[in-house]
Amino acid sequence: MRSWVSLAAALGLTLAGCAAARPGGAAQAGALKLELAGRTAVVRVALPAAEVDPANDHSITLLGTRGPFMLLTDSYASRGQSMSRCQAGHETWVRLIDTRTRTERWNKRVESCLHDIQPGDPVATWTGDGADFTVRTLSEPSTQMSVAADGSVTQRN
Template sequence: MKATVTLAMAMATALFTLAGCGSAEDVDTNAASAPAATVLTSDAIEVTGDTGLYTYGDGGAKTQIRFPVTTQRADPVLYHDVRRLGESDGVVVVLDSYGSRNGGERCANGRESWVRLFSIAKKRMTDAVLAESCLDRREAGEPPVTWEGNGFTVNARESRRFVIVNGKAKSTEAPR
């Protein structure tokens, strides 16, 4: 904590002096109340072969979770993007999108996207929902997935709403 305050004081001194906002003597009273720098939450997924490695960082702590990736369908070399959607019921929810493997006439330059649920406490992927698939001709809207408090909606011609229950994505639609 002392190092954080000292760093904050040094930064405040430089900023006050450069901006002409006051003297160096004024810095001590302002720096003591300056908030400590924190490491923001981050999400990353690296793929090696058929294995994904999800990395969750929060406040300096880092958790890594291995999970299977269907590389017969998805090619992370073509395209790969990870976006956090939200958190609910102790689960981090991300949208994990890849370029589609070439499916001939059916699919070229498409995407394969999954909503993945990771339990940080249990250190495992608890669920995955296919959101978009060029190979299955499942088109998503824009944005493909939206977060709403305790769950998410996969946006498509027939949108599907899910809530997080016991670490799993549970559809709110009645079975047909």
């Protein structure tokens, strides 16, 4: 149910050039289905198959857009380990998607049962008026990133 609430919030964006995020489903492991300019597009993303269970509990939350860049979280159920470790855990990434080229430009794991990473609050936000964003986890200092017009991403701190 959580994924449908996130999906409803993402679909609320109706401005021209904005994009909505939709879950890709079990058959699309390592890919996100996004609605871009009224058309469905598939964006391949980095996804460690040994650590996630794409057939179970996948959700996408759109955090916002800046020009052609979409910032979102993409969360999967952790693949269970021996002795019931991480049977109910999640692996979550912040991802930067370039809607022009339909590519993932950057990602960072921000929640993990397998690697003991806890997300900050908020986990990621656009900062200022440009294409800069900040990602927060409880296990390390905030990461500040800048996105150039060509889609290249650099760390600011």
